[in-house]
Amino acid sequence: MASKKKEIILQVTVNNQELWEEMLGFKGLIVVDVYQGWCGPCRTVVNLFRKIRNELGDDLLHFALAEVDSIDALENYRGKCEPTFLFYAGGELVAVVRGANAPLLQKTILDQLEAERKVLEQGAERVVIKDEALSKEGEDATIIQEKE
DSSP, X not given: OOOOOOOOOOEEEEOSHHHHHHHTTSSSEEEEEEEOTXXXXXXXXXXXXXHHHHHHOOTTEEEEEEEGGGOGGGGGXXXXXXXXXXXXXXXXXXXXXXXXXXXXXXXXXXHHHHHHHXXXXXXXXXXXOOOTTTOTTXXXXXXXXXXX
């Protein structure tokens, strides 16, 4: 008799403020593809995410899709169509990648996952950033951006 493999959900869909806040409580690193409803999430990175998930098999790595139109915390991302990936750990923003640059995304995922492991296992300090799109004061942000 053939066994059925249990399908593993690659990305959690977050479509309201309550789910957003719940997602921020996940343990580990959360990579969030924030998108506009009219243009949809970035499809070109799904295979990359699947590859990373399969290679690492790490329970500390989570992927999510978040539609900015339905989440108050992401209102400053509305009206933008560039792919944007937010990296959260411990409910805090730790990195941002703009653009669908697969090598940069993979490096950022691996680097941030390792940093989060050190925070959880060794008590290292988590480096938190502010993204100017979220900062109403216009403070400087550390952003990893696709090189042109």
